Amino acid sequence: MGRMKGAAEMPGAAGSVPLPEVLTDFRQESYWDQFFKASQGRPFEWYGDWVSLPKVFRELLGLRPERNPPLEILVPGCGNSRLSAAMYDAGFQKIVNVDFNKRVITEMLRLNVRARPLMRWQVMDITKMQFADNSFDVVLDKGSLDALTGEPDEPQVAAEGLLSEVKRVLKHGGKYICITLAQQHVIELLLGNFRIGWDVVVYQVQDESNDTSSALQPLLVVATNTGSVKVSPVKPCLEEVNPRAANADQMNCVVSVIEAENKLRATFEAGSVEDQEVEEDYSEYDELNPGKVRTVKLGGHYLAVVLDAKPESGPHAYKAAVFLVPRGRAHEWLFSTEEGQWEIVEAAKASRLIMVMLDTQQYPGSLAAVQDELSHVVKNFLPLHCKESKDIPYMTTDDGVHRRTVLEEIKSPITGTIKVEDVVLEGKKTSEDAASAPTQSFYRRLVFDRNPNLIQSDAVLVPYSAVAEDPQSRKQTTQQKKKKKKSKAKEPVLDIKNEVEEELRVDHSQLGNSYHAGMIAGVALITQGLEQSLSVKDPVRVMVVGLGAGLLPMFLHNHLPVDHIEVVELDGVIGDLAKRHFGFVENNRMKLHVGDGIDAVHAIGRVAKIPVKVPTVSELSENLATSHINEGSNSVKDQRLHVLIIDADAGDSSLEMSCPPKEFLDESFLAAAKVALVDEGMLVINVVSRAARAVSSAASKLQKVFEEVYELKIDEDVNRVLFALPRKCPVPNDSLISDLRSAALRLRKLCTDFSPWQHGPALEDFLQEDKLRLIPRT
Structure with missing residues (x-):
């Protein structure tokens, strides 16, 4: 944030009080209690005092104390500054001061109640103020926005809340x-x-008391409410930047931001001028036309789709609503196809939905600001009976991320840009714990830029001390700890319980992705076959095509009695990231092969010497050929798999089905997959699609090759897991769920005999009639 004027130390009887190390402390009442207690009533001026402002008020802004009626002035986040008192003494007497800290408001009221009786002091949250609309002529903010904004990569909920309230309480011309x-x-x-x-x-604050040696010096930004729908350029009233000045970098940055903003505003204004040349007739939008879809432009630059709900849909909670498609996501199937858009209409429960595409280049600001801009033009497309309504809901998607830290960003020639990021997810409070702090969860994610809204892997993070090491990986975990201790770059993250920094690690006893847990539950379909293999000491083999962060293979390795796990990943960069950031390991039970999963599956079929139609593909990659998945092995039985998992990404979010790549549903590959499995084995495929027909098509293709195909629905997710069996499951369909629950208990027993289950998934949660079904043949 940079050093604020006079902020290195704060005066107080008990000595100096340093600035908080974490900027979010500025939003905590406990920090300000400590601050005001240490100051012992003496004022502290963060960004200068009233001396620098009279000229700005009188000459530049035309704000004079003798105005009749007198100016109504609000000072949000007033603290114990003497700014309001000095303004009062200068003649501005209708001042309301608010702060969320009761201690400081009580003290300031005591100091001013006799000398300045007309000035008001109130305890209030400045992001949710209790004043009526259009209440003030001036809102004077000295440092409050800076305090609420915090770090650049944080969600700016509090800062946007303040700005939204400022716009609400200001009068026209305020x-x-x-x-x-x-x-x-x-x-x-x-x-x-x-x-x-x-x-x-934007003005520079001319104040001789300012510390000109500071790299950051106060500026004055004045926004005047014109009440129009025009977009005017930002006017910079700044001196020429002195390259030798301490704040040269700050001023160059401000100038650059203003220039970029004005370029953007020019495109807005061009669009609005173009619109004004032709008088639009919006009467066709006055009535609802069930099932009708129309594409429009809002304000000359926002592409939007107006959808009137289909006749058979309903009931509807809203007569009209606006849905903001997040920047960079308009190309996705859900937002770009009519089928996907109708799904959003159903979810929104609106009779009319106006879906607005936010273009990355056109709009770099906040969603709150978009809503403010759209409110002027959206009303043209509302049904007649709600054109003047102020209660039109604005909706968008929300990933719940409270804080995001990118640990590594790397470009792969195969996958493109890949990011590893730590995120803090903030849980919603229930009515019972509304007074408590929101719960926080910590995750490490693998994300591809080519599809940034599909989380490839979601690993649960916990402190080292909170992870009970399982006996299968204790030796390797110890070695990893030693290596981490030698590493220069540790990853300190806030501990969930103690709020102290402690190094976190991936907890491989938990599965962060629900569909991974569903895959494990589906193994109950072949529990009998696993029991037979284990009883005669036949090696149990699993192949996973698509490594991701290696979380599913690591869970299989640590918690299931599997003798050999072969992981096939096309991109070696992903393998390196999985080892470096997610704790993926190789040993005598688990091997990673960089190569084509289709080739690897065909190789097993060729080893088995069973005829199968082989597609024209490149020869097995060198590292696969030299591994123990090769055609020179004499042990046919050992090469065939009990479980083959396809968890690969198609790499294009605009497709109707983004997982798996279509090649993994070709009949030639499915035939090879069936050959690669033991008779009691199972093919598992992760299908990602919001289109029901895509899932149905995938299941139909599987049914052409396999005896039985099962579908598992994952709650609150677009994933479907398909299980394909080479021969019928011994569990009868009329008692499928109850028998599978019994099989899951036996599977759990096999696993716990092998290794502690720890935080493994509750298998029975997935084995329910409304989630798992045998897909009937048509």
Whole structure:
């Protein structure tokens, strides 16, 4: 955040109080209790005092104390600054000061109640203020926006809440005067929120008391509410940047942000001028036309689709709603196809849904700012009976990420850009624990830029001390710890319980992806075959095509009595990342092969010497040929698999089915897969698609080759897991669920005899009639 003026130490009887190490502390009342207690009533001026502001108020902004009626002024986040008192003494007497800290409001009221009786002091959350709309002529913010904004990579919920409230409580012609250090993410957020209907000017604060040696110095941003639908360029009233000045980098950044913002505003204004040349007739949108779809442009630049719910849908909770498609996702099947769009209409429960595509290049600001801009133009496309309604809901998708830290970003020639990131997910509070802090969960994710909204792998993170090492990997875990201790770059993350920094590790006893847990539950279909193999000491073999972060193979390795696990991954870079960040290991039971999964499956069929139609593919890659998956083995039985798992990504989110690649559903591959399995084996395929027909098509292709195909639905997910058996399951269909639950108990016993189950999935949660079914043949 940079050093704020005078912020290295704060005066107090007990000595100095340092700034918090974590910027989020600025949003905590406990920090301010400590701060105000240490200050013992003495004021602290973060960004200068009133001395620097009279000229700005009078000459530049035309704000004078003698105005009749007098100016109504709000100071959010007032703290114990003397700014309000100085303004009162200068003649601005209708001032309301608010702060969420009761201690400071009580103290400031005591100090001012006699000398300044007209000034008000209130305890209030400045992101949810209790004032009526259009209440103030001026909102004077000295550092509050900076305090609420925090780090650049944090969700800006609190800061956007403040700005939304500022716009609500200001009168027409009112001014938001923000004194800020204008760091890039702050100034971008600020300018992006005051775009349509606001005139914005950026001033330098001329104050001889300012510390000119600081790399960050206060600026004054003034946004005036014009009430129009026009977009005006930001006006910079700044001195020429002195390259030798301490704040040269700050000023160059501010100038760059303003230039980028004005380029964007120029495209907005061009669009609105173009629209004004032709008087549009919106009468066709006055009535609902069930099942009708229309594509429109909002404000000249936002592409939108207007969908009136189909006659058979309903009931509807809303007469109309707006859905904001997140930036960069408009090409996805869910948002780009009519079938996907109808799914969103159903989920939104709206009679009319206006789906707005947010273009990455056109809009770099916040969703709150988008909503503010759209409100002027969306009403043209609302049904007549709700055109003037202020209660039109705005919806979008939400991944629940509270904080995101990218650990590594690397470009692969096969996959493209790959990211490993740690995320903190904030859980929703129930009514019973509304007063408590939100729960937080920690995950490490593998994400591909080619499909950034599909999480390839989701690993649960816990402190080292919280993980009970299982006997199958204790030796390797110990070696990994030793290596980590030698590493220069540790990954300190906030501990969930103790709120102290402790190094976290991936917990391989948990499966972060629900569909992985569903795959494990589906093994109950072949429990009898596994029991037979284990009883005669036949090796149990599993192949996983598609490594991801290696979480599923590691769970199989640690918790299932599997003798050999072969993992096939096309991209060697992914293998390196899985080892480096997710704790994936190779040993005598588990091997990673960099190569084509289709080739690997055909290789097993060739070893088995069973005729199968082999497609024209490249020869088995060298590392596969030299491994123990090769055609020179004399042990046919050992090469065939009990379980073959296909968990591969198609690499194109615009496809109707993004997993698996279509080649894994070709009849030639499925025939090879059947040959590669023992008679009691099973093919498992992760299918990712919102289109029911895509899942149905995949199942039909499997049914052409396999005796039985089962479908498992995953709650709150677009994944479906298909299980294909070479021969019929010994469990009769009329008692399928009850018998599978019994089989799951036996499977669990096999696993716990092998290794502690720890945080393994509750298999019975997936073996339910509304989730797992045998797909009938048509």
